Amino acid sequence: MPQIYKLLTGxxxxxxxxxLLLSGEMNPAFSVVGMGLFPGYYQFLRSGLTAPKWTVSxxxxxxxxxxxxxxxxSRDLFLAVAHLTIAFQVIKAFDLRDPWDHLQVYFVSLLQLVIASELMSSLVFGGVFIVFIVLLVAAMVLSHFLTEGGYGMVKMVRPVTVITVVTICTTALFFVLLPRTPYRFVGKSHFRSIRTAGFSERVEFGSFGTVKLDPTVIMRIEMEGRRAGMDYWRGLTMDFFDGTTWRHSERDRIPVSRKDDTFVIIPFRQEDVVAQKIFLEPIDSDVIFCLAPVKAIKAESFRLFVDRERAVFLPGKASRKTVYTAYSSPGEKVPGIAEQRYLQLPGGIQKIRDLAGRIASGGSDDRGRASLIEEYLKKNYVYSLTVRRPPARVGPIEDFLFTSRRGYCEHYATSMVLLLRALGIPARIVNxxxxxxxxxxxxxxxVRQSDAHSWVEALIGGYWVRFDPTPSAQAAGPSVSALLLDSITMAWSRYVVGFSAEDQRKILRSVALPVALPSLREGMRLKWNPYFFLPLLIFILVVLFIRVRRRRAERYGFATVQFLKLVKVLRSRGFNMPSPATGRDIRERVAGSALAGTVHEFIRLYEENRFGSREVTPQDRKRYAAMLRQIRTLPLHY
Amino acid sequence: MKATGEGKRFILAACLIGLAALNTGNNLIYLILSLMLAFIVISLALLRLNLAGLALRLSVPHPVFAGEASLVSLSVINSRERLPAYSLRLAPGDAAFSAEPAYCGVIEPLSVSEVHPRVVFQRRGYFRETAFVIDSGFPFLLFRRKITAAAPSGILVYPALLEDIERLPEGSAAGDGRDFRFMGRGDELHSLREYRYGDDLRRIHWKASAKTRNLMVREYAEHQSARVSVVLDNRTDAYGVDGGGDGSPIIQDETFEKAVSLAGSVARHFLDAGFPVRLLSCRKTVPFGSGAEHLFTILDVLAVVRKEDAWEGPEPSGRDGISILVTGSRRNALSLPAGQGDTVLYAADI
Known part of the structure; x- marks a missing residue:
């Protein structure tokens, strides 16, 4: 058994x-078991020895x-099977006897890859997958030649390279064409979602501090017709504060009806909204984020809910990467109703009431007072992620406002909400x-975990107005290489992990239709689009060309086709050829030119093939091609 | 196109992964499913491509006899301009012959690969084409595809020649005096042998019987200077046996083939001994000749000789030397066309 075959199996x-191990979901004990692959294959490669049967059994x-x-x-059969495959691979490393054992290793590796695909979706999987394709193609082709007895007779590099490239292209083609559904029907997902802070119905005060240094990417956003700036990606609102915990007291979720694949929350006109295509990583909440106010969400989902606080929920998305397009009209006023819960205050905040009165004394109306508070917090407090624990019996906001004067967005936003409520202005926190x-x-x-933020919405004049009292903090930007890597990750998320039926439809439409079909509202006029037509046209022409060539060869026979080519080439070189031309005609016309010798030889070969008993051999075919090349390129005269 | 054991398992695995992909909606499982489908489609497509544009040509460097292994030269021609052909197995595609399997690792575009399998033709005859099965499992062994390709061969397969033929007259061709001794005729004592039932009692050699304590009889032989006419009785009637439904005989092809072999063997026997030999049959005649080349002239006729309805050829006469008649069985002994046959050999007795 050749070493390369053993190595490929290993x-x-x-x-x-x-x-599997890269998914991070495996029991550490099985990582240690997995190390057994090294001694197993080391011994197999060096000596080819296998363990005794009884040991393997x-x-x-x-x-x-x-x-x-x-x-x-563990009560998780899925992970147990994953562990089992690792153990199997290790045992098999000591027990590789015949080609079937090698095939078993390939199958189990494939199974491991399937399991891994349910445990992770990062770019690493893509890398592993490409390596797997290359190795599997090489191993399968090698296995074929070994079984057939052709190993050593064939240079493997060329077929393996060509088949690998063709396999990758065909895989991509199938991936694009396979009909798919984004829904999970049976069984639970094993994706580990990212732990976030602030997007559950109950949020401990201070929880943002734990995530503000986390560079984990939460979402990537493509904006249509608008450049992204320092936008606010609204998630969940909090309206009840007990001094240490914020709560989202709105429990009722209203289902949104779907039209085609778009959930329309408020009817809108296309030209009035900003579309944001959002690639959201799996996070531990079913809240989704978008610019406010949101009008509609386009997503491949059965259901979508909103609540009266205009938070949007996509059930079941926590278990997977989610792609959705939000249609929002930023700048549009959002009406609200002053409810008692927006004025709720925890007990013992007299000092805060006094402070609110002092800050807002110069304000003429609610907006002015709110602006003064926002300004006050921005100017008089220091943004810091290192906040000490408040002394006993002192609330964190009291400590922030009157003692430490250092904090991060949660401190600023909570303080502002309490100060506004103290002044009787309805307000809520938005995470x-x-x-x-x-x-x-x-x-x-x-958008990263570190971009998590809290801000304030105050109900002023019957409309919700956003205030952000947190001073801006300068953060170092990522390096160019990090951005480049992230763009590859984005492409992976966008075109592989997040590839959707909608993407399929777009591709098929652009390839299959030479014209762009307008929407029904634009009537049934067809827009001619040559770019769509071009691939189809090229394909048809290539097919026609191949068919005509084949028909011609079938009709006339190979030698005659070569003769016709000769006539054509000589015409292109300026010889006046009659139609039809005979061998004698051609000889007469090329006599005296530098081509005469080659043309004579060509015609002699043709006549032997066509009229003599000589069959066209592969050597003859090569000779025809070589002579035609010469006739095409040689100078006409000496 | 047929799925191999591994191919069936692979398809089953692909179906299961397809179900998993549909159930989970996980694009990465769709990716793995796509890979498996790509493997299947590439296997099928490459198999079809791999076997397209191939042609075979068979040539035999040596004479071929039925039932005898011959080393042949089988050329596999790849007439495609760009694609090489990989991993081809060649096996007989016709019951008329058997051959040991041959294998071609790779045949470059517009190239020929030659293999030299041993081939055994089961019967004599002219084989304008020889069918071979080209079988390939390239590239992954998931599927196998077979095509039958006819190799233009123009092979003349001679009848099998027998080594030992009993009851042939012994002859010598030393010097100028070519003569025979015909067993059982004439008056020259040839040998003694044990008595068999039916022997003439007058031929018992009492002295020898007394010595050996077994009945021994004399065998006589007759010398005849001659050329040899091998008469192949290829009339259909000569190969019929009783048992046909309406009283008509059953024709035994096997016996006829034996007779052809026997005729060839007899011819070789006498040509090897240096006698001029000719062949007579219902319609075809090979005139007297000698030497190895003449044997192949006779064998050329015997390779393609068929049963005929009636004898139309010349009958051997005494002045043409001796004649050896080869016919089917004793059943038709009375209807022999060449009544002058000095020796009659029955194919059914072989």
């Missing part, structure tokens, strides 16, 4: 196992016991994300 086993039996125990204790960094490689916005 690498495939390694790739499958690594894909005993280990297999023990593995099955561990598998049963694992499944019972979401603010800003993000624009990635020029791909022209999209990256």
């Amino acid at each position: 690498l495939l086993a390694f790739t499958g196992t690594v894909s 005993l280990l297999s039996f023990l593995t099955l016991i561990v598998f049963g125990f694992d499944a019972l204790v 979401g994300f603010h800003g993000g960094e624009t990635n020029e490689f791909g022209n999209y916005l990256i």
